[in-house]
Amino acid sequence: MNRSPAARLLVLALAASLAGCAATRTEIMAADDSAVxxxxxxxxxxxxxxxxxxxxxxxxxxxxxxxxxxxxxxxxxxxxxxxxxxxxxxxxxxxxxxxxxxxxxxxxxxxxxxxxxxxxxxxxxxxxxxxxxxxxxxxxxxxxxxxSRAPAATESRERIVQIAGQRAPCTGVAQQLCLQVRTQPGAPWELHYGDIEGFDWQVGVEYVLRVRETTVARPPADGSSLRWTLLEVLDSSQD
Missing domain, CATH: 2.40.128.270 (Lipocalin)
Incomplete structure (x- = not known):
């Protein structure tokens, strides 16, 4: 099919316009990469x-x-x-x-x-x-x-934990004292950054607790990546 000179000019102009749009889209994508x-x-x-x-x-x-x-x-x-x-x-x-x-x-x-x-x-x-x-x-x-996507939701679980009667030095944003905890009798004590929701710890008393454990996606520098909420005090005794 033969096109008139005017038609050919229109096609060339349209092609140039589309090419310009493509370049603009590329620039926008690059800018989006930086912004995101x-x-x-x-x-x-x-x-x-x-x-x-x-x-x-x-x-x-x-x-x-x-x-x-x-x-x-x-x-x-x-x-x-x-x-x-x-x-x-x-x-x-x-x-x-x-x-x-x-x-x-x-x-x-x-x-x-x-x-x-x-x-x-x-x-x-x-x-x-x-x-x-x-x-x-x-x-x-x-x-x-x-x-960049949010993590999949994680279900909470119940745990039995033992709490020592003395806190121990630990370092987050600043020096502090952390609870000492363990989930197996006789295992080494581990530091637990932060407190246990609903639990009133007393110095000199060892506890056995039933807690609900949930994961903290972005814990603070001086906080634990695990959140514990008290469900029941199973035992307590002077250390």
Missing amino acids: LEGVDWRLVAAPGDASVPDVGPGAATLRFDAERFSLGGPCNSHTGGWSREGAQLRLGGEGAAIASTRRMCPPEIMARETALLQAMAAPFTVGFDGPFLRLQSADGATWRFD
């Missing part, structure tokens, strides 16, 4: 060398970017510092890669995951987006993957 980084709770869901990374509870981590600072809750401690992005390069820690962290101790496998991530933060990451996922890749190819 901020104000989102990015949950760590994959880490180098870890077959399974918990998305809630002990060992979980959540990364958040605000206007000038980032915060990382977990895998064990809380961390914060400045951040900047230039194209696909993301630098955490601001001037001199300075990152402030709390000094809580966690099980070795959790500490190893946290140490590897903090060491990688000393150099810029390459940023990538896959749908709801954020990828941070270090220069050696190690990749951490984060999910």
Whole structure:
């Protein structure tokens, strides 16, 4: 079919217009990538060398970017510092890669995951987006993957716990005294950050409690990732 010169010019103009729209959409997508980084709770869901990374509870981590600072809750401690992005390069820690962290101790496998991530933060990451996922890749190819979606709801459960009659020093945002707890008789005491809802602890008294345990998705720096609510005091005695 032969088109008139005017028709051919109209087709060329339309093609140029569509090409311009495509370029505009690409620019918008790039801008959206930058915008979506901020104000989102990015949950760590994959880490180098870890077959399974918990998305809630002990060992979980959540990364958040605000206007000038980032915060990382977990895998064990809380961390914060400045951040900047230039194209696909993301630098955490601001001037001199300075990152402030709390000094809580966690099980070795959790500490190893946290140490590897903090060491990688000393150099810029390459940023990538896959749908709801954020990828941070270090220069050696190690990749951490984060999910912007809320974690699946977790059901609470009941537990029997023993509470010591003396608190022990622990460090969150500041030095404090934490409850000492254990779930197996004779097991080493563990620190429980925060209190037990509905429970009035008294110094010098050991307790056996029935509690309801629920997971806290984003615990504060000086709080536990597990929330316990008292259901029943099963036993109490002077230590």
